Amino acid sequence: MNTKLLCSLPLFLAATNAFAVADVPIQSVKLTKKMEKQFTQVGKKISSSGCSFNVLPFKDERFNKSTISWAVNATNVDAWLVDLHKSLIKPAISEAANELVIEVSPSLNRLYTYNESMNINGMSVVTADYSIQGKAFKTSHHRGFYSKTNWANGDSEFVESAERATHEMVLSFLKKLPEVCEQAKSSSTL
Structure with a gap:
């Protein structure tokens, strides 16, 4: 066995950037028609719930704020979270004024x-903290998962998987709001 070849392999890999981590900006991808329909349906349920929701923008509470995979660092995450809030959450939340106003503070815990x-x-x-008139009411946790066939192991494929998993998470988060409204209405402590 040629030991010189084996000893030079790590140097070759390092010299050719085989261990390089790419910085890829995370950007919003278009929703599928199925997801658009689900967001529309959940928006109707939220508006008919009888509660008003003040959903604050996502806070990025991840320990590792850049890496989303073994080879990809996601950049532009804060701007992307603001865009998610504007494009997915705001349109689903009714502007109608209701007597019961629930403030929601979502925190992104994991994205990988x-x-x-x-x-x-x-x-x-994500972890969502709910409060009514400044009093903590409840906390819920929501997870989104997305799987796609690995076509070329490209950086954009990793970013797209993270983005679409986040769409699933936001949908799960929004679906919980009418239930939170019902619990708040029936709660005798508020």
Whole structure:
């Protein structure tokens, strides 16, 4: 066995940037028609719930704010979260004034991707704190998962998986709002 070849392999990999981590800006991708329909339906349920929701923009509470995979650092995450708030949450929340106003503070806890077999899986996790008239009412956790076939192991595929997992998470988060409204109405402590 040629030991010189084996010893030079790490140097070759380092010299060719085989371990390089790419900085890729995360940007909003267009919703699928199925997701658009689901967001429209959940928006109707929220507006008929009888509560007003003041949903604050997402806070990025992740420990590692850049890396979303073994080879990709996501940049522009804060601007992307603001865009998510404007494009997905604001349109789903009714502007109608109701007697019961619930303030929602969502915090992004996890955003990552990983390879599994021939797929790239994305995971997004948020914690939502609900308060009424400044008093803490409840907390819920929501997770979004998305899996896509790994076509070329490209950086954009990792970013797209993270983005689409976040769409699933936001949908789960919004679906919870009418239930929170019902719990707030029936709560005798408020």
